[in-house]
Amino acid sequence: MALSWIARDFGGLDVFEMVDLEVPAPGCGEVTIDVRASGMNPADYKHVAAGRDRADLPIRVGYEVSGSISAIGPDTELASGGGSLGDEVLAFRIRGGYASSVTVPAKDVFAKPASLGHPEAANLLLAGTTAAEMLDVTGVRAGDTILVHGASGAVGVSVLQQARLIGARAIGTASARSAATVARFGGEHIEYGEGLEERVRALAGGPIAASLDCVGTDEAIDVSLALVLDRGRIVSIANFTRAERDGYRVIMGRFPASAVFRDRVRARLIDLAGRGELVVPVARTFPLAEAREAMAFLAEQHPGGKLALLP
Structure with missing residues (x-):
């Protein structure tokens, strides 16, 4: 059994409940992970809030974890190759990650770099693959100047770092109190609010090649279109x-093209993180039993980094 x-x-958050669930033994192509950290993302509660098909209920919550292998199915190897009992791993695009133990497809499990802590590893891939896809679909390349709306959030921070690795210049919108975060990860901070378009033009000193919106405000869209x-x-x-x-692009993990891209880019992002070239800032951890409180904090506050649940 697992919590x-x-x-x-x-x-809302009142529909979430912690229960004891049977953890199935892994079959061929599956592994069981003893979870050391569960990554937290707004999608965890937003998908529940927006749900419509009652056949999906109850919903197991959580898309990414880090931990160690406690069981492995016959004739099975990880997405990164190999796999033995006790190996430290991370997994993404799974279901039921808010748990003390979970059995998942081995194709979604990768060896965890020793340099990454479990809270960081558990929070790497949802934000990281989203950021990578944003840069990919907009064709960002070396020498481009790009605008990143919401540059101090989890996806924005990953965009800034990955843009820097490409060789692009990133101007990032954020509140004044987040200016240091934007600068830390390679962006040039600019405060959102009235006059944003003019301030971006002045700072850029030339054309904006692409705009990547992580916040969804009308201001962000209007300035991008301009x-x-x-x-x-x-x-x-x-x-x-x-x-x-308005004719701009949107992406989402459940779109088939997005899913294919995000699956394909996982190994590269793990390698970058293992070499210290892609950092996951973790602001706070919570006990697994306090998942509701952690989701409320994530929804209502500005954590200044990722959150993780620790069983």
Whole structure:
């Protein structure tokens, strides 16, 4: 048995409950992970709030974890190759990660770099693959100047670091109190609010090649449309309502093309993180039993980094 968080219904945080669940023995192509840290993302509760198909209930919560292998199915190896009992691993694009133990497809499990702590490893891939896809679909390349809306959030911070590795210059919007975060990860901070378009033009001193929106505000979209000539080089992960009318791109993990790309890029991001070239800032950890409180903190505050649940 394992302690696991589920959503018994669609709605707010009151629908989440911690229960004892049987952990199935791994079959061929599966491994069981003793979880050391569960990564936390806004999608964990947003997907429950927006759910409609009651056949999906109860929903097992959590898309990424880090831990160690406690069982491995016959004729099975990890996505990164090999795999033995006790190996430290991370897993992404799984279900039920808010748990003390979980059995998952081995194709979604990778060896954890020794240089990464479990809270960092458990928070690497959802934000990291989203950031990588944003840069990919907008064709960001060396020498480009790009605008990143919400640059101090989890996806924004990963975008800044990956853009720097590409050789692009990133101007990042964030509040004044987050200026140091933007600078730390390679961006040039600019405060959002009235006059943003003019301030970006002045700081850029030239064309903005692409705009990557991680916040979804109308201001972010309006400024992006005003500054970027090619709307195919504007992407949002948060404002879907205006995309059809205004002609910019949107991506989401459940889109088939997004899923294929994000699966393909996982190993590269793990390698970058293992070499210290992609950092995951962790602001705070919570006991697994306090998942509801942690989700409330994530939803209502500005954590200044990622959160993790520790069984």
